[in-house]
Amino acid sequence: MKINQNLMLIILAVIAVLTITAASLRLIFFDILIINGDSMFPTIRTGDVVLSNKIVYKYEDLKHGDIIAFKVSIKRLVKRIIGISGDTVELKNGIIYINGDRIQNNIFYITEKAKKKSFGPHIVRQNHVFVLGDNISISIDSRNFGEIPYDDVIGKADYICYPPDRAGKIQHWE
Secondary structure, three states: OOOHHHHHHHHHHHHHHHHHHHHHHHOEEEEEEEEEOOOOOOOOOOOOOOEOOOOOOHOOOOOOOOEEEEEEEEEEEEEEEEEOOOOOOOOEEOEEEOOOOEEEOOOOOOHHHHHOOOEEEEEEOOOEEEEOOOOOOOOOOOHHHOOOEEEEEEEEEEEEEEEEHHHHEEEOOO
């Protein structure tokens, strides 16, 4: 009986240590987001579990095409960076322009109806990014809530962890 009690205490201690370690790793290195909505379709879909790298931007700059997790009010969202500090961003007839250059990218999904809506030109403020959802037709993004301050960026959304058939590295621009 005494051996069983000691074994149980050891098992509980190991579980406690593993739980504390996992929580610490999450607080410092990564964040997990469960996606609710199709604003990033087809890249990220409702129900996907996304892993966000919280330390990458301590060592590299935010770049066009990066998919980031960030805070807006009390929500955590995931969108793609279109504009960085000083860029001029424009959406015209369903085509995205950065600094006057047309973005040649097949990542974005836009309906014929949404192609009739325009935005900009808009100059991105210093230490801010301008984000869009890949599903431009339904996305609520910087066109609605404005630019994202660098300090509100949680991390780079790098991996889909779940569901298993979609698990893998997320496509960023090259």
